[in-house]
Amino acid sequence: MLLTLRLLAAAALAAVVGIHLAIASDYFPVGDRPFSLGDSFLVQSAVAVLLLLALLVRDRRPPWVAALVFGVLSLATLLLSRTVGIPVPGLPVRFQESWIPTSVATAAAEGLLIAAVATQLLLAGRRSTAMPDPPRADRTASRSASNVTLLTRLSGRTVTTGAWPTNLIMTDTPS
Numbered sequence: 450m451l452l453t454l455r456l457l458a459a460a461a462l463a464a465v466v467g468i469h470l471a472i473a474s475d476y477f478p479v480g481d482r483p484f485s486l487g488d489s490f491l492v493q494s495a496v497a498v499l500l501l502l503a504l505l506v507r508d509r510r511p512p513w514v515a516a517l518v519f520g521v522l523s524l525a526t527l528l529l530s531r532t533v534g535i536p537v538p539g540l541p542v543r544f545q546e547s548w549i550p551t552s553v554a555t556a557a558a559e560g561l562l563i564a565a566v567a568t569q570l571l572l573a574g575r576r577s578t579a580m581p582d583p584p585r586a587d588r589t590a591s592r593s594a595s596n597v598t599l600l601t602r603l604s605g606r607t608v609t610t611g612a613w614p615t616n617l618i619m620t621d622t623p624s
Contacts, residue, residue, distance in 0.1 A: 461562035481539030
């Protein structure tokens with residue numbers, strides 16, 4: 450499941466990179482360089498590539514959190530640009546555009562990224578807070594020294610408990 454989420458997040462980031470690289474040249478005239486919309490698409494693509502590599506190379510929490518922040522901010526910026534408009538240096542008014550096929554595809558990719566990353570973070574959080582499995586019954590005789598052992602005398606018997614209270618071994622004590 451986690452590998453599937455990793456691949457979904459990587460595919461979504463690859464889609465974001467592909468779409469933004471494909472349309473960046475169309476947006477260079479929008480705004481003053483080096484802060485045109487086309488330049489911001491190139492920066493967004495570069496960040497997405499770095500996140501994509503980070504997610505594929507090592508499965509650590511910081512890249513997943515960064516990917517979630519990236520996805521949320523990217524989608525929020527896209528939604529703002531389609532509704533109220535966004536300020537662009539060099540333009541006297543806010544830049545606002547209608548929904549076109551590339552913006553719909555970008556929104557879908559960023560939504561998929563957010564869903565995959567959020568699911569992975571939730572599952573990883575559950576996995577890290579879950580109790581470890583108790584030792585199997587066939588391993589009770591060879592417990593490691595790190596297990597807590599409690600020896601108590603109860604009516605001529607020795608009660609030994611491992612790390613788990615349900616794992617009791619009762620043996621007769623010689624008199």
